[in-house]
Amino acid sequence: MxxxxxxxxxxxxxxxxxxxxxxxxxxxxxxxxxxxxxxxxxxxxxxxxxxxxxxxxxxxxxxxxxxxxxxxxxxxxxxxxxxxxxxxxxxxxxxxxxxxxxxxxxxxxxxxxxxxxxxxxxxxxxxxxxxxxxxxxxxxxxxxxxxxxxxxxxxxxxxxxxxxxxxxxxxxxxxxxxxxxxxxxxxxxxxxxxxxxxxxxxxxxxxxxxxxxxxxxxxxxxxxxxxxxxxxxxxxxxxxxxxxxSGVMLSKASIDGRRISVVVDEGATEGELSSSFVVGHVTAEGAEGVSIQFIGPKGRVLEAVEGAKASYLVSNEHGYVRAKVTYSRKGENGYENFYAWMQPVFTDGRTHFVK
Ligand SMILES: [Zn+2]
Ligand SMILES: [Zn+2]
CATH class of the missing domain: 3.20.20.140 (Metal-dependent hydrolases)
Structure with missing residues (x-):
């Protein structure tokens, strides 16, 4: 009881x-x-x-x-x-x-x-x-x-x-x-x-x-x-x-212990990207759609997921891991890329707060 x-x-x-x-x-x-x-x-x-x-x-x-x-x-x-x-x-x-x-x-x-x-x-x-x-x-x-x-x-x-x-x-x-x-x-x-x-x-x-x-x-x-x-x-x-x-909106951007969860709010993102104010990062190569990367030390991509939803369990092996979302669409000069960057999860105890 x-x-x-x-x-x-x-x-x-x-x-x-x-x-x-x-x-x-x-x-x-x-x-x-x-x-x-x-x-x-x-x-x-x-x-x-x-x-x-x-x-x-x-x-x-x-x-x-x-x-x-x-x-x-x-x-x-x-x-x-x-x-x-x-x-x-x-x-x-x-x-x-x-x-x-x-x-x-x-x-x-x-x-x-x-x-x-x-x-x-x-x-x-x-x-x-x-x-x-x-x-x-x-x-x-x-x-x-x-x-x-x-x-x-x-x-x-x-x-x-x-x-x-x-x-x-x-x-x-x-x-x-x-x-x-x-x-x-x-x-x-x-x-x-x-x-x-x-x-x-x-x-x-x-x-x-x-x-x-x-x-x-x-x-x-x-x-x-x-x-x-x-x-x-x-x-x-x-x-x-x-x-x-720079334009991508998330409906979930959570860190629960060491699990990073990301869900793209596709409606809100399309709303933002329909404005004349956003400016994509233009690349010659690319692929249309949404992708999510989990990035660790030295910028190494630890896991990449095609689609608007992903989660990742961070292990002790990496001092930090962060999530990056890319929304890519075809533009006049190549692919226009827009991003959302989540903050890193640290596994090595680094902190800036007095305990
Ligand atoms: Zn200034
Ligand atoms: Zn300045």
Missing amino acids: VKKILASLVLLIGLVGCSSQKWYKGNTHVHTLLCGHADSSPEAVTAWYHERGYNFLCLSEHNQFIDPATVTMPADLRDDFILIPSEEVTGGNQAHSTALNIDGVVDPRLVQPSGASKTQVIQAHVHGAEQQHGHLILNHPNFHYSNTAKDIRPVEGLHLFELHNGHPSVNNFGDDEHDSVEEIWDDLLTDGMLIYGVSSDDAHHFQKLGPEHSNPGRGWVMVQADSLTPDAISEAMYRGDFYAT
Whole structure:
């Protein structure tokens, strides 16, 4: 009897735990007229995301803090939309970073300390965000190929970086001489770093549309959190409770112990991919449809599944395993590929929380 009651209690707690968690769609990186090279006001930028069903937005201006309290929100403001106070700490070509959920502007002395190496600049950004009680996302490491795995690996307290960024100049996929950002991610993970992958659009242009412009809607995150507040979203991202996407939506993205389960929400994905804002990664070779890969150390594909549903039990053999979903369709110049990237499961005990 006692066992039965205990079992019911565990089940109840489990159900309560599940029901309080929701998925929230957001963009952690966007610009406004205030930086001098974007085309819309904070209000117009906010309205763009609000109208399209996003739940949160970071107005991440270059070395300027836009206090959300100063932004006039849309007249028909939904109660499931918030701004998260942020800034893009911008240290020349050496490093840009989103300081997420900060109290105020990051100390300008920490933007690009003179004589500092790339590693030291990123480290200063981490400290700058911490001083303002926020978390740091290292942005677009392949913009000018500024930050390699070697630059990033020694940074302490960095647990988030942009795996995907929608700006046309950021070289997400590398070239003949440079690694893709995903290869950089696997290098860092293989080497023992605890770092999660973010996707953002880094939009600057809302008036002119086209592949050459830095338009919104090309990358976002889906965050699983207890509530929609700046603290809840920021902490959930810091824990890795989110996935990054360039268009693929998931109806299940769960990690239960060591089992990773993925189910693609095909309706929601087709809805996203029918918009004129998403931009696929074009490859000459490919195959239409959905596939799911489970990827381990050194970027090795441990298992690949054709179709919209898969699960994988991670063994001790691999220090980490992560899931990646690809949705591929035929385009004018080859195959257009869109992705969702889940965060890794670690088996080697790496953690960034004080026990
Ligand atoms: Zn930037
Ligand atoms: Zn930016």
